[in-house]
Amino acid sequence: MKKLLQSYFDEVKWLYNDNYIPTLEEYLKVSAISGGYMMLSTTSLVGMGDDQVSKKDFDWIVNEPLIDQESALLARLLDDLVGDEYEExxxxxxxxxxxxxxxxxxxxxxxxxxxxxxxxxxNQGCLESTPASMPILMRVINLARAAQLIYSDGDCYTDPTNRKNG
Incomplete structure (x- = not known):
């Protein structure tokens, strides 16, 4: 949550600094976190129960493994592809x-x-050896899948009626 709030603060600084356009690397570092997906992947483990999630699993995800970073990045990039003209x-x-x-x-x-x-x-992260179990990895993958679905027909996050039937 601290990282998420700090990323919001960083984005506000860009806006109030004469609409500063950051470098791509600067932008991705901040905006992948501000999308909230890394926080969601961590908090989604809370409801799984002690029999499926261990302290080792929480330690693994809190250290921001590549699979979690890429899931958050994917969500941010998909959002940018469909909603960049609407955002300030x-x-x-x-x-x-x-x-x-x-x-x-x-x-x-x-x-x-x-x-x-x-x-x-x-996908490579799911194939490599990791301290996290497959149910934990699938939480992260399923969040990325949700992002892919939400942004596949335009911005269905901002406007859920935008989703096409079928």
């Missing part, structure tokens, strides 16, 4: 365009590639 803060698209001199279409292409890479990293 910088997005990864703006950061790419400014830092690398890309067109919006090229920046969006780069973000889509990073989403694909995040999925690859998460």
């Amino acid at each position: 803060k910088p997005s990864s698209i703006h950061c790419y365009m400014r830092q690398y001199g890309l067109s919006e279409d090229d920046a969006r292409g780069q973000i889509k590639q990073r989403v694909k890479n995040a999925w690859k990293d998460m």
Whole structure:
């Protein structure tokens, strides 16, 4: 929760610093946390029960393993792809365009590639040996799947009626 609140504060500083556009790395470091997915992955373990979650599992997820970082990054990037024109803060698209001199279409292409890479990293994280059990890993993966669904037909998080039938 401390990290989440600090990331909100950092984003506010950008807005009140003449609409500062951070570097891509700066943006991703802060905004992956401000999306709340890392906090959700941790708090989602609370309701699983003592027979499925151990202190070792909590220690593992609190140390922000790559699979959790990539899940949070994926959610942020998907949100940026569908909602950057509605938000009053910088997005990864703006950061790419400014830092690398890309067109919006090229920046969006780069973000889509990073989403694909995040999925690859998460899948690899499930194949490697880790202190976390498969039910814990699946919590993180399922949060990423939820993000993919929420943002697959536009921004269904901000506007749940946006979801297409079928």
